[in-house]
Amino acid sequence: MAKKKRIVRKKAASGTKGGPPTRDRAADAVRARRAGSGKTIERIVGMGERVVEVSLSPRGGDPSLEIPTRTLSNTRYNKSKRTLEMGKATQTRNLFNVNQAKKFMQSLLLAAGCKDLAEEGKTLSLRGMYYRSLHTIAGTKEKTFADQSESDTILEDLEVSLGALREELHVFAKKRGTMVGNITIEDSGDEIDCRRMGSGGYAIPSICEPDVVKFGKCDAKFVLHVEKDTVWSRFNEDRFWEKHNCILTEGSGQPPRGVRRLLHRLHHELKLPVYCLLDCDPWGHYIYSVIKQGSINLAYESQRMAIPDAKFLGIRAIDYSRYDLSDDVQIELNDKDTARAKQIAAYPWFRDNRAWQREIKAMLDNGFKMEVESLITKDISYVTEVYVPDRLSSKDWLD
C-alpha cells in the first residue's frame, strides 16, 4: 500500500518539475528485476515446499536444509583454472537439533524475505534485510536475530544452498571501495566519467553486474588496486592514474564482492592487467590471494571474481633493506601474525609457489611487517613517484 502512495507522490513531484521522467526509470528497473527473478523465486518456493512436505509426512519428519559447507576443507584449488572452487560437501541443518534449530528458522525466515523482495522487484541492503526479518518471536522475549552478523551468514548460506547469487536474492552489501581513472562507465543508466571524480572518487557499488555497471570508453592500460583509502588518496592527489594511464581502485582492506567483481570484469572484459599494492603482512598477502584465487568463504563465486593473473607489486619484505627504510616502520609480528603467515604459506595455491614461499619466509625472518605507508617516511610522494613506477618498469612483482 505504502509503496503505491509513494509512487503517486513521485509522479506528482516529477510532473511539476517537468524534468526527465525518472519514475519511468525506477519502474523499469523494478520490472527488469522482477523479470529476472523468476528462477530465484522458483528455487525458494522449492525449498519451502520440501520443508512443508517433510513436516506433513505421516510418519513425522525431521525437516532439514542441505547447505554446502564453506570451509577450507570443502575448498578445492583448481590448478588449471588457478581459482578456488567449492567442493561437494554439504552440511545438513536440522530443525530438531538444539544447535541448529534457530539457524533453521532464520534460514526460512530470510528465504521468505528474499522471495518477497524478488516478487516486488526491489533490493535491500544486508542491514535492511536484517531489519526486515527482525522481530520478537511470539510468546518469548527472544528476537529472531541477535545481530546483523547472524543474518549476513544465513544469507550467504542461502546463496550457496539455493545456488543463487546475492544479487539474485535482491540483497546487496554496504558499498565499500573507490575507483578513479581513465574510464567512463554507466551505472544504472547514469554516465560516470571516472576521470572527473574529484578527491572522493567513484564509490564502487555492491552489485557490479553488467546490468548495473556498463563500461564505456576506456583508455587505461592497467588497474592498480591498493589496500586502503589513505594510500588511494595519495595516488589520486598525485594524479597517478593520469600520468600512468590506469585505473586506481581501493577496497578498504579485504575488498568486498562489488570491488572484486568490478576488478574481474575490468580484467576479463577490458583485458586490463591488475596490479595490487598491499601491506607486507599476512593480511595483505591474503587480500592478494582472495583477489587472485577467490576466498574460501565465497569459493562458489570464484569464477565470477577471481583474477588468476593479478600481480603483487609490494610491499615486499626486501623493501626494508632495498629502500633503506628507517627502523620506525617496523611493526613487530605477533604470534597471531606468525601463525597466520604459516597457515597462508600452507594453502595449496601458495605451497607450490617458490617465490611466494621465499617472500613469506623473508617476512618471517625480518620479524616485522610493513604497511604501504611506510614509504611515506622516505618522501610524501615516494610511493607514487618512485616505488610503483620502479616496480612496473622493472616488472618486479610476485605472481
Next chain:
Amino acid sequence: MSATLEMDGARARKPGTKTRSRATAESMASQQREISVSEFFAKNRHLLGFDNPRKALLTAVKEAVDNALDACEEGGVLPDIRVELEHLRESGEGRYRLAIQDNGPGIVRRQIENIFGKLLYGSKFHRLKMSRGQQGIGISAAGMYGLMTTGKPVMIISKTARSKPAHEVVLKMDTSKNKAEVVSETEHPEDDALFPDGHGTRVVIELEGKYMKGRASVDEYLELTAIANPHARITFVPPATGAGAENADASPATPIVFERAVDELPPEAQEIQPHPHGIELGTLIQMLERTESTQLGAFFKNDFCRVGPKVAKEICAEAGLTDRTWVKQVGHAEAERLYKAVQGVKIMAPPTDCLSPIGAKVLLKGLEKGLKPDFIAVSSRPPGVYRGRPFLIEAGVAFGGDLPADESARVHRFANRVPLQYQQAACASFKAVIETDWKRYGLQQPRGALPVGPLVVVIHMASVWVPFTSESKEAIADYDEIRKEMRLALMECGRKLGTYVRRRQRMKREGERRSVFERYIGEIAKSCERITGKPGQPVYDALLRMAQSKTEEADAVLDEEGKRIGRADPLERDEGVYIRERTDDDDAPVEAPKGAGVKKGKRVKVVKKKRVKTGSSGGAGGSSGAGGAGPAPKRDAKRAGARVVNKKKRPDSPGLFQNDAD
C-alpha cells in the same frame, strides 16, 4: 648442678616466708579426702556441656527432653513433650525459667531425689540397652547448674497414674555429698489438670542462659529431634519477645508445634548381655568376681550373649580349663588365659534386636516434614559390631527444595535419636561425610571439605552404647568399624542421589531442548506459509507434535551410564527414596550443582551418540511441559507403557499461531 640449684632456691626463699614449714605426709593426709562426683562436675561443668550460657541452656533442654523421650518410650506412651522457656527479666538479663513436661509414666515419689539430685544415678548405665541417656548425669547436672547460677532449687512435679496424686517436690543439691535436700513438698489433688494423660513429669529449672536462634540453638535441637523422633509431638514455647523489655508480658510468643509424622512407637529395644568380644580383661575379672554362677560354663552362658554350652566349652578348653571349673578357683593367670581364649573363639555377632533404628521409612517422613526438600534418599545399614557392641548406622540425604544451593552441605548427626550439635569436626560421622566422594554423585566438593549444594546429610548411629568423645555427648568417637559403616550408608544414599541429580540435569536439558524447538516452530510455519502460500497451521501442528515426541523419546531412552531406564523407575520403587511431586509454580529452573559442569558436557555427548543408535524405541511417558525441569513425570502412565502428552502446560497451539499470524 643440683647443689647450685638448691642454693639458688634457698637464697630466693630467704627474705620471704621463713615461717612456712614443709608439708609432712601427716599434714598432707589431713587435706586428702574423697571428691564427690557432684563437686567434680560442678567445678568441671564444661565437661557436661555447660561451658557458656547459650550452650548451657541448650544442654539443659536437651537433657530434659532426652529423659522425657526415654521415659515415654519405655512406658509405651507416644511422647507428647512441652518445652517452655521464660525469660525472667526482672531477675537479670540472662535468667530463664525452663519447664519441660512429658506424658511419660511418671516417677515414684521416693526416687525423685535420687534421679534429680544425684549425679551418676540412673537406670541406664548398667545395662546394655539402646537409650538416649547413658550415664545418669544429665538432668541432675542441669539442676545443679541452675542452682549454682541462680541459687534457685529445682521443682519436679510427677504423677504416675490418674488415680494417684501428683507430687510436687522442690530439690536443692548438696554437691559435697552428691545428694539432694528436699526444700518443700506438696501433694496435688488427684484431679490435677496439669497432666491431661493422667501421668507425666514436669521439671522446672531456673538457670542462667542465653536464648539465641540459629545453629546449635534450642530451636534447631527441637527441630532435629522432631526429625529423628517422628513419633513424638513436641511443643515449644519460646521466650516472649517484643519491644517492651520492661514489660514482661509484652507479647506472648506463639508456641511452635512439631506434630507427629507417625503414630507408632518404635519397637522397644531389648536389653542385652555383653558380648564376649567386647570386654576387656579387667571387666572379665570383675565379672568373674561378681557372677552368681558357680561354674565357668554357666558363667559364660548366663553373663554373656551369644554363648551357648558348646561355645562355653570351647572357650574353657582353649584356656586349659573346663566348663566345670569353679569360678572361685579362677585366678588372675587363668582369667588372662580365658580372655585370650575368648578372642580366639568364633562367636556369633551380638543380637541386633537390641537396636531400635529410626527406620528408613520413618526417617524419610521425618526429613520430608522437617526440611521439605525435592529429593530424599535414606539407607539403613545392617547392624555392625564395634568392641562387641552392636550398632547400626542409618543415613539420609535430602536435596533441593528450599535448601540453600551455594552453601556447604549441612550435616545433622544423631546418636540414639539425639541430635548432636557441637564438636562437628571431631565426630566420626562428619569425617565419614568428608571422606565420601560426592563428586561422583554430581555434587561439588572442595578437597577435604563438605560438599556444596542444596544438601542436608543425616547420619544416625543407634547402639546399646554410643562411644562419645566426652561426657557432654557431642561427638561420636572415631572407631574404624563405625566410620566404615557410615561411609557405606552415605555411599548408598549418594548413589541414589547421583541418579536423581543426573536425571534432573537431563530433564532440565530435555526441557530446554523442547522449548528451543517449540519457540521456533511458529516462525518456521509462518515462513513456510509465506514461501509456499499454503496454510501454515498444519505444518505448525505437525512440527509441534514432532518436537514433543522427539524430546519425550530422549527423556526415557537412556540414563547417563547408557543403561536403559525402564518404564518402571528403580528410584520410584525404592522405599528409601522420596521425590517431591512438582507443582506448576515451582517450575523455576533448578540450579544444577556447579562442579558437575565439566563432566556434564562430556556426558551429554555420550548420551546423544547412543541415542542415535538405539533411538526410536517408542516414547514412554509424559513429562513436564515446556521449560519445566520437573522431575515428576507421570510414572503410573509410564509403567503402563502409555504415551501421555501433557497438554496442560503447553500454550494452546492454535492460539499461539493465530495470535501472531499476519
